[in-house]
Amino acid sequence: MPCGHAIGCYTMFEYMKSVLNRDMYSYKILCPAVIEDKIKTTYTICGKEWDWQLVAAVADLNENEYTQYTDIITNRFMEAKEIKTCPSCLGKCIRGKYLNVFRTKCLGCNSDFCWACEQPWQSEGQQICGNQNCPLWETQKLLETCDLKVSSDVKMPPFRACPACLSVPMYFFAIFILLFFFFAK
Incomplete structure (x- = not known):
């Protein structure tokens, strides 16, 4: 691996599954190698992030497994990075720099949608979208x-x-x- 540690095909597959099955949020595959500092007699985990394409190649995933785990990682990455889907064009959008502005403009189709409920924007303001089933409306x-x-x-x-x-x-x-x-x- 790029960090200098070795891992076999079966071990990579099982480790990758354990990371992704650990919780509903993990999407990074980090090197689990234990590094010993003989001078201080301490141990640390390498923790270098491995590229997903390399992990998939080493784990020798078949096409179905690759698609399944890529979808899991992509969805978790989007949730962690706060990426939402535009309801008009289904393009991926990131939130603006002002956290109290929920009106989000899609750069793909130029439409506005609500960051909180992911529905088309119905009002003139920047905070409340006007959709009655939006949590911000309540x-x-x-x-x-x-x-x-x-x-x-x-x-x-x-x-x-x-x-x-x-x-x-x-x-x-x-x-x-x-x-x-x-x-x-």
Whole structure:
């Protein structure tokens, strides 16, 4: 392998399967070789990332196995790197640099879609798409219809949405849980 460590065909196949079956997120195949430092008497893992094409060649995957594992790695990579599919042209899109802007423009077909629900954009704004089954729509309605509290002569909602993802933290529930565990001792 490029890192200088050797691995056989069967071992590579089994190792690759174990990495991909370990959880639903792993997509990198890293060298598992143990490196001994004889001076410090310590051990470390090599951990160099192996190229997928090389892993597939060493593991001697047949066509069906190659397609199956390539699809798994591609899907996990897309989830990890936050790549979404345009609902209009099915092209791959990345999110813009502003995390609180959910309106995403596809460079392939020039259409706009919602990053949160992956549906065509229906409104004029940049944050709420206007699709009623979008989770951000529910957050917007919750904030618009909640009872306001007064603090320093200013009316405000009793909770706020996260500016990056627009989820609403449930502070009161979290405080209740913390108090329960604190006093349960």
